[in-house]
Amino acid sequence: MSLDNLKNRNVGVQNYKMLDLGHTPETGWGKFKQVLKRSVKLELFVGLKVTMREMFKALFMGEMHTVKYPFEKLPISPRYRAIHEMKRLLESGHYRCIGCGLCEKICISNCIKMDTRYDENQRKEVSDYTINFGRCIFCGYCAEVCPELAIVHGGRYETASEQRASYSNFEDMLTPMDQLVNQKEYPGFGAPTPVADKNIKKTPLAY
Amino acid sequence: MDGYIIATVIKAILILAVISALAGFGTYIERKILAFMQRRLGPMHVGPFGVLQIAADGIKLFTKEDFIPSGANKIIFMVAPIITAATAFIALAAVPLLPEFTLFGVTVRPIVSDMNIGILFVIAMMGVGLYGPLLAGMAQENKWGIIGSARTAIQFLSYEVVTGLSLLAPIMMVGSLSLIDFNTYQAGGIAHWIVWTQPVAFVLFLISGFAETNRTPFDLLENEAEVISGYATEYSGMRWGMFFIGEYANMITIGFLASLVFLGGFNPLWIIPGGLAIILKVAFFFFLMLWVRAAWPHIRPDQLMWLCWKVLMPLAVINILITGLVMMA
Amino acid sequence: MSDNLITVTIDGIECKAKEGEYILNVARANDIFIPAICYLTRCSPTLACRICLVEADGKRVYSCNAKAKDGMDIVTQTEEILEERRAIMEVYDVNHPLQCGVCDQHGECELQNYTLELKVDSQHYAIADTKREHVNWSTVLHYDAALCIVCERCVTVCKDMIGDAAIKTGPRGGDKLDKELKDSMPKDAYAMWNKLQKSIIVPSNGTEHTNCSDCGECTAVCPVGALTERDFIYKANPWDLREVPSTCAHCSSACHLYYETRAESIDNPTEKIFRVKNEWNYQTLCGAGRFGYDYENTTAKKDPQALAKVAEAIKSAGTIKFNSMITNEEALMLQTLKEKFGVKLVNNEVKPFANFLSHYSKAAGQMLYKDSFADMSECDFIVSVGAKLRNDNPAARYLFNNIQKMNKGAGMYFHPVGDTLIPTFGKSVQTFEHKPGDEESALLLILDLFANKDKLPDDVKAKLDASKEKRTKTVTEKVMEEVTETVVDKETGEEKEVTKKVPKNVKKEVEYEANSLVEKLGGNPETFEDDFAKMMKKKESFALVVGEDFYFHPKAKNLANLIALIEESTEFKVAFIPPKSNALGVALICDLDEECEGSTVGYNEPADFTISALGNGDFDIPAMNQQEGTTTNMNKRLVPLNAALDYNGYELNDIMNALGLGKNLTVDWTESLPVEKGFQLAKFDDLPNGFRNDKTENRGYVLANLSVEKTGIEIEDIEDIALDGDIAYRCNPQRQFNDFTNKAHQIFEKFALYASKERAEQLGDFVKVEFENGALELSVEVDERITGDIVEIPDFKSDLDVYGLFGKDRYAKVTITKV
Incomplete structure (x- = not known):
């Protein structure tokens, strides 16, 4: 066995799906364009939109995730192994x-x-x-x-x-x-x- | 003269009390807002909806042992948090917080000192504020403190430049350094707000304001993931609390500055009286800072510097140039 | 039995075996596995389980009772055999309760093991169950009939080994098997089931309780949880118990056993012995060994001041009194004390035995008796003299019984106290109830019967001849006699004389040679000659067991000489029963003195300063189950004892260290045991303690029987010293040997006067027994197996000084009065 085989640690089924992340700009101009795109095309504000949306959901649509633990308890699996x-x-x-x-x-x-x-x-x-x-x-x-x-x-x-x-x-x-x-x-x-x-x-x- | 001194002292004490209380309350608001944005409840158990959480925290901070680590430079270690808190409040001295009002037949101007270099004073004081984290980090005997202070130096100094340059254009337009004059300049309603004539300056000021107040995404000074707690690593109890109060006071100051310089200050807005208007505006900026913290990640120090010197600073200079050209024309 | 070795092939493996050995034993000796439930190695085959089925030369035989023949080819597993065995296990599982978790045998159950081994995963048979109750058979035995698979191992061991024959199979009252099954199911499984469905185990005396010696061997051999010790029921699971191989300390047979210990309970984490187990295929335990295990010393703790005090006491002592509950190492330490400080060593139990041994060795030219009990199991004629077999030594009794049962043997039992059990051991057992003091005559009779007359000295020959005389006796003979009758013919009316032969009993005077010795010993000289001839039929090897009566006999020296003479002139294998647990070891190691002198220090004996393992003395030492050491048993074997329980105090070795004579550990003394007395230079940790599959005992080592200077056999004239009147016999009840058995909570035999039923009725409930130099007040207990007027007085309580009352004899003339 060659050393390369040892170095290949991607064992298992190789069916990874690549995300469409675009490519990393390499020239200065390319980077500038990316900055422009991200700020001018308001990509930045998507994040703000998401957090605001979640807040509205939590406050007004009853989608709060918190379980008030000592007062409220989630049902556990019947197979759970406790006392x-x-x-x-x-x-x-x-x-x-x-x-x-x-x-x-x-x-x-x-x-x-x-x-x-x-x-x-x-x-x-x-x-x-x-x-x-x-x-x-x-x-x-x-x-x-x-x-x-x-x-x-x-x-x-x-x-x-x-x-x-x-x-x-x-x-x-x-x-x-x-x-x-x-x-x-x-x-x-x-x-x-x-x-x-x-x-x-x-x-x-x-x- | 005596009346002036007494009034000033009362004003100073009031501002100190109200702003520090607000700073404390700000921590509660921050926790609540962040929690809601993550669909959590936030503090709930101390007082109704957890509003007294700040009292609990305050008691905790006050009653903690005030200790100084063995390797620290004692005096500097003790002084550093005071610098941060003090400069934050001193800066507020030149900021008109509310419109004039009459109380018991006395006309009160809610500004400690309307000096003619008001805006410069505020910026200068916030600039002095950098000594707090800088000295705090260096007074400690640990690498995270040192890295924290190094970052303080580069971040604060760099963004000082952007803040100054971005404000230069509005100053040129108004022709005064007094914040009262800025307010008066925009008295004609929303259309007269400087933000419409100086949008670039507004955005630049806001960005650098985030950096100056050490807020996400520019909170590199005490970024837990990288440098434990940065300059505040060895602080605890009330000394650490003072850094905290300073930070929140600075946030409020930036909010006031932004409202006064760009968004029409305490001029009445439609039916909204001027006093309420400015409070709403400051509240919006405060909320914006929390919102941004909930939404955006940190950036790397090198990205921070790249943004400052290669993007923001040139933009600010170009902005001044264009403003000057327009004014000359 | 001959010693010719033959060769058989089992599953392709060539095995050497003795001719006449059972196939199963050959296989076991060669580590070949044949399943067997009902077979016990040293007992006769029961043929109850039929699972040991094998194919020998193509024929199906039961390996437990088929003898190996030269060149035999044996297959232990064929498809048919496996099917048969599986069917048998299925039948055993029919109606067997499934609550294994509750059962005490759970985990070491042979029914579980074989069910799994034979892969029984489903059941094909069913029958309606019978209600079966649990019962307590005695103070120690519990029988749960519902769990019983009627393998009859308990019945077999009780009959063939113990000799009580206290249990038998009785009617079960179960449903009859379906006739169709006979054709549909495997033959042997059907036969087994047919028998199983009819029987259950019951006490053989017809009552609900067994009348036996409560040895508990039946509980040991029970493959399932049916027979258990009452005290152990539901107390602990076998897998929780830590098994400590050790040796029983109570009597001189020093049997191998396992102490099984565990933390007492959740609340009390101290280690406690829960029960005793034995290798029942190779070693039989008596009741004292099995139930007398909890005699540990729990009160001991380390107190340096007490240690200094005891050291001082020993230094200033004139005498150390001790008994035979002592290890060889400790005995050696005491001997060292004698050598260093000149203290006297007094041991009432052992001194007479030591004297007897020295008389014997001078006469016989060897230090120890020639043979051991282990060698005697192959004999077919056993003679016991001077031993109250039932009480003195259970192992000797089991041997006596086993020889009758297994070797179709014969036996002679000479003892003044009559015993109803011994004659039941076999048809050819003769008992002689002679007078105390006539023991010499018994030996003379043995010489007369068995000796090669050429080897006898003239004076002895003369004595023997003098005891013979011609007498006449009347015998009844059957003689055919011609009788002439006059018969009237019914048809013709004619009278006719008819002659026919009619048998007739005729009394006849016959002259015979009467032996006055037989008469003296309580036998019937008229019938003895014929009886003896019957007993001697087909007998090849002979064993002579010599008991404690001889050592405590006024004419002990003469007896010793006579035994030496028997050894020389007959084919007898001779072995002595050392009187108490380590008597042989003490006799060899210690140089004992007769009388006490000065202040006394007692070692497990009452004295001015008492060192005791009983927890009531002035200084504590470990009991025999708490210490390491060795003991010398009656097979002349040195066997190791291991500590089963923790001990927190000082040992004798610590006292020795305080005196500057000690070694690092007690067991470091093992290698210093005197080689000139036959001991070896073996280290304690190298001593094995177990048995091998071929029955050989692999425990410790056998002492060398060194030769000594022979001074020749001198036989004195026999005087008549027989005692008359009320006679007391120093003899412990069964299961009691010493203070330690008395301390055990499962041994109930009282310190009382034991007498036959008739004698007890005369005596009443409570009596005062007056000796020459003292008196005892005792309650009276009936021992149904005693006959005659002699009463038995125990000696197991050392503080009552029974030895002092009896003096140098085991029999004493006493006055018994009702109180």
Whole structure:
């Protein structure tokens, strides 16, 4: 390979479109003509016109772009990965988490910790669960690996805190019981794909 | 004589107070206008529509620690902003701001001093104003300050030439240096405005006025993209605020000069009384400066010099020549 | 079994194997993978899973029970076999709960692994499920029948290895399989499913609870999460646990194990042992090893003043008292202290053993017993003398049982305390409940039965001959007798004489050679000869296990000489059970004294100044799971212990440093262990700790058995020293060995007087036991497996000084009164 090949950094598909920028004048006369053209032909004033037009649009046609952020919030994508939420089962209100520990295992920043125990009903109970949001990088693996769609990402993206480590506990992340009717499924990482039904092989049943 | 001194002092204090307040208010207007032109809201939270933002800024600037960097030349560093602010206000001394009016039976002439060399004084004072940024930049021990002051020197000195030459033609026509005489000269209504006889001089004056006040597209002295903050790099708090007030006072001065010299001054306009007329005219120029800032980009220093010496200065000279020829004919 | 090596080809790879070895084991030894669920390396094939199917010389066989033959060509994977295996895995997955996330086995589950390995991605079979409950089988065992795949590994290991046979398969009550399936699905999968659908695991005593030694080996071998330790349920996932290979410190078998540790909880980040795992294919753990892991010393911290104080105490001490819960390194440090400061070293547990060893080595001309327990697993006749097998050493007990089950072996068990479990190990097990003190007679009987008479000294021969006498016994024989009857013909009315042969039992006096030794030992001399002949059928190799009773015997010297004689004149492989955990190491390293002198410093023993790992002494040292070091086990092997938990205080080596005798690290002492006693110059960090695929133990190193000057075997006359009256026997309950097992929260055996059911009823709930030099007040516990009147008194609490009460014997005459 020659050096020229290395120097050609225009890799990829070469379908650039050249803009009609005219040519740069080279003689003094040419430059003078360009100055004249730009000032006398009022090219300069196009800029003024544009800014004035935008101001009118903003003031009188309701096209102001500003979102008054803390008071107004833009809707975010349902796939956005912000502070985690713990979902509940709709029928019983019991938390969905079964304490399998997969989120703890897959977490690449090691910020999830969980304690489980054998409870009085012979079930696995999550006795303690924390996420250290100071370490969490919101990669979404926990939501993706969760077999019960229990841990998901929510839309709460305001994560500023006063300390570097910021632990949340299980109760804070769980859907409050009185909000259970409003609980929404998370369509992002870890949710079944729209074609999931097609990809599943059905298991025979003997009932 | 005593009454004259007292009146002058009162006038000076009033002008100082009103213009500095206006300068402060100007920053609010600038932010608002720029925001609207970019379809934003601008300051909104301090006071209704954010008008008290300036108060918040003022409190901030006043209460900031007044410190002098270790490498700076202390005295010059401290004096430089005062030069800028002072010259800006001194220049206003020879500018008639409003038409005469009567208050409590006393006829008030709203000019501190109607000297016969008024326009020269104003230009001279604005020229002295260059010492502010020049010394400020050189008093600091950093390269951006130095570059800022170098740019100050070339930009202000160069455009001083264009300002002077562009005003020479109207002066020749009026035959006086007093700004009151300019006003009187144009008393006959819109048709008598000098702008119609001296359009080239008007455009040249306006362009150089942008350069003199260090406004976009000629704000090379403190162009953040190139020299951090230029001459003001190491300034903060009220000292930096003084540069700011000086700049806005200068903007107002240029607005007054342009209205007085070219646009009929404070002569009544149709039904509009003279006082309101000049305020509207100054307001238009102020708005124009903001508008231009919103619309146009900076230019390079070399383009600035090219424009000054190769385009504007020759045009101004030709303009004087033609004016002279016409007057002689 | 012969040692002839044969060659078989597995998947094109030539493998050398012993004749008669199972194909699966040959493959494993050569790192060839054959899937198998139900097979356990050291147990008999169960044939429950059928997944280890291979093709040998074109025929389908199960590799776990097909023996390799010379020149065999074995293919482990054909399309048919893969289809069969896949079908088997599919059947295992039918109705298996899918909440893997909740299961404790999740992550190390063989059902998961093989389902993935055999690429089961869809299910073709279905059957209605049966409701199956979880139950707690005992204080430590939990069985979740819903998860059980009935591979019967637990049943097999409990029967073939542990010997409790506490669980079996019971009826499941599931639906019958559809007949059509028999033709449509693979044959073996159908057969497996048919069996699976009928059975479930239940305790074999018919109750809801297992009556066993709570060793937990069934939980270890369970491939799924069906059998778990109650304490561990849902506590931690296997992948969170840090695996520390180490060695159990509780008894002298020093089994290999893994401590599995993790931060205790979110709130408490200190490392804690969550459970113990073992290489169950190669190493069986007992209940103490599996459940007695949390004895760490948590109170220790570094206090230089305390260190100065303990150094001062040692300098001014006359005696250091210690026991066998000590590493070789620490023992060497104590020996160094003895050499430098002249302190006496007193160890009640080890001293008699050390004496016994020295008597033996003088008689036999070698420092240690000839063989090790590891060599005995191939034997088919095992004799145990002087050991309360069930309590003293679980590994020896497992060996005794395993020989019966795996090698169609026979066994003889001599012990004064009757035991109902030992006879259940096999059909050819004879137990002799002799009187305490008659141990010499047991050895004489062994000499009589097995010795090459030419090698015996004359006096012994004379003694043996003297014990024989001619006696007569009545035997019943079947004799055919001619009987003549008069029969009336019904048709003709004629009378006719008919002669026919009729069997008849005839009693007959037979003269036989009675052995008075058998009688003395509690056997029946009339039947013994025939029984013994049966036991000896097809037996090739013999093992003799010698236990703690012998070391604490008034005639220990004579016993040692007799054992040397047995070794010389018979084909027995002989091995001793060192009395407590590192007794062998201490006996070799330390030069022990008999009596205390001056002020005492106790090392895990109560004394004037106590250095203890229990957290209650005057100065803290690390417990055995918190320190590095080595221990010497009954296989004469030096094995490494690794620190599983953090320790914040001083070690013995720090005290040594304070005295100016220390080394940088405790493990720097490992290479200084005495070479003249058989140790090697090996560094601690170079010691391996694991097993190889071909079952070989790759842990530490085996001590050299050096020869010593032989002074010859002297056999004394046997005196009758048998004890009469109320007899107490110093013996710990199963799973209890020392203060440390007692500290563990999953070991519940109490410090109490253990007696047979009848004896306990006589004694009542609470008794006072009076010894010659003291008394104990104890509650009475029933041990259903004891027979006879002798009561057992534990010694695992060092502060009660049970050794002092018993003196130099394991049996003591006591007066027991109700309180």
